[in-house]
Amino acid sequence: MRKHPQTHETHMNIENAQVQMRKGILEFCILHVISRGEVYASDMLDELTSARIMVVEGTLYPLLTRLKNAGLLDYKWVESSSGPPRKYYVLTDDGKQFLTAMQETWLDLADSVQTIIRKTNDAIQTQKTS
Amino acid sequence: MRKHPQTHETHMNIENAQVQMRKGILEFCILHVISRGEVYASDMLDELTSARIMVVEGTLYPLLTRLKNAGLLDYKWVESSSGPPRKYYVLTDDGKQFLTAMQETWLDLADSVQTIIRKTNDAIQTQKTS
DNA sequence: CAAAGGTACTTTGCTATGCAAGGTACTTGG
DNA sequence: CCAAGTACCTTGCATAGCAAAGTACCTTTG
Numbered sequence: 001m002r003k004h005p006q007t008h009e010t011h012m013n014i015e016n017a018q019v020q021m022r023k024g025i026l027e028f029c030i031l032h033v034i035s036r037g038e039v040y041a042s043d044m045l046d047e048l049t050s051a052r053i054m055v056v057e058g059t060l061y062p063l064l065t066r067l068k069n070a071g072l073l074d075y076k077w078v079e080s081s082s083g084p085p086r087k088y089y090v091l092t093d094d095g096k097q098f099l100t101a102m103q104e105t106w107l108d109l110a111d112s113v114q115t116i117i118r119k120t121n122d123a124i125q126t127q128k129t130s
Numbered sequence: 131m132r133k134h135p136q137t138h139e140t141h142m143n144i145e146n147a148q149v150q151m152r153k154g155i156l157e158f159c160i161l162h163v164i165s166r167g168e169v170y171a172s173d174m175l176d177e178l179t180s181a182r183i184m185v186v187e188g189t190l191y192p193l194l195t196r197l198k199n200a201g202l203l204d205y206k207w208v209e210s211s212s213g214p215p216r217k218y219y220v221l222t223d224d225g226k227q228f229l230t231a232m233q234e235t236w237l238d239l240a241d242s243v244q245t246i247i248r249k250t251n252d253a254i255q256t257q258k259t260s
Numbered sequence: 261c262a263a264a265g266g267t268a269c270t271t272t273g274c275t276a277t278g279c280a281a282g283g284t285a286c287t288t289g290g
Numbered sequence: 291c292c293a294a295g296t297a298c299c300t301t302g303c304a305t306a307g308c309a310a311a312g313t314a315c316c317t318t319t320g
Contacts, residue, residue, distance in 0.1 A: 014231045020154025020306080021232075021239055023278070027147060032246050036253040041297075051245045052238065058279050061299060066277090083296040084286040101144045102151075103247070108182065109151055110240055115181045116162050117233070123166040149307065150276080156307085171268070188308050191270060196306090213267040214315040264319085271312070276305100283300070290293085 022053065028106055029053055030063060031091065031099040034073065040086040064089065072098050152183065158236055159183055160193060161221065161229045164203065170216040194219065202228050 026048075033039060033047045041060055048055050064087075067073045072095035075087045091099065156178075163169060163177045171190055178185050194217075197203045202225035205217040221229065 017154065017157060017232055018235050020157065021235055023153045024147065024150025025243060029243065029246050032250050036250055051242045053242050056279065102147055105148050105151055106243065112181045112183050113155060113159065113236065116159050120162050120166055186308065
């Protein structure tokens with residue numbers, strides 16, 4: 001059964017654009033937070049929220065599972081004095097290496113976007129003075 | 131009864147991470163390039179490639195269609211002296227407004243990530259001096 | 261004009277992944 | 291036992307990047 005005609009219906013609003021922009025960067029940010037020392041999911045949620053990077057459970061848990069399966073993370077169960085046990089995560093050696101590579105990617109990307117923005121500003125200046 | 135963990139087989143390599151990071155930012159970069167003046171797809175590919183933002187036809191054309199359908203872009207056909215006619219794109223007023231909002235989103239995001247990176251560096255310094 | 265080659269735009273099928281919502285499981289206190 | 295709190299997990303869907311294949315138009319060459 002064929003799908004709808006190719007309407008490309010979208011939710012092209014700024015909220016959705018923000019969601020799209022965050023994609024892929026979450027992974028980087030989470031590795032960063034874990035790199036500082038053992039943390040469990042709620043710690044990460046707090047950390048990221050305080051840095052204004054919105055992330056929810058339904059995103060975080062599958063992501064942690066993927067990173068664990070990829071060998072970038074390891075965890076141990078730790079009893080809590082007030083509730084169920086928690087999974088405390090740490091980076092593996094592969095994870096540390098991966099984080100370094102991602103940081104380079106991020107810095108390159110941020111630089112590239114800065115280049116785009118600057119070129120636009122240059123173009124506007126040229127228009128004004130001509 | 132706890133179920134078995136799900137496998138979540140992934141391609142957790144740095145190339146894929148780079149792809150993920152670019153998502154959502156492409157839209158912003160393309161709006162930027164178009165904001166400078168009328169361009170057609172090959173112009174955009176050249177511009178973005180020269181800023182080291184990799185993008186291919188299979189990504190660009192559907193994205194342009196989405197942006198057009200969302201009312202952010204408009205285009206006109208222009209004859210070429212050497213080949214088939216080209217679609218020259220411009221931003222609509224909505225598109226300009228949207229670009230402004232996206233730029234704010236980008237700057238916020240870049241700042242948030244910078245905060246994360248700085249906090250990690252602070253944590254490492256504290257570890258060393260303790 | 262027919263074939264070949266170049267340029268430009270489009271579509272298909274697949275995959276990854278964010279997310280809302282709902283579910284499972286353990287602990288403590290009444 | 292039941293209710294509330296905390297923590298971790300799963301399901302189902304939508305978005306969007308991408309490789310590759312397809313369509314269409316134009317120019318050049320014989």
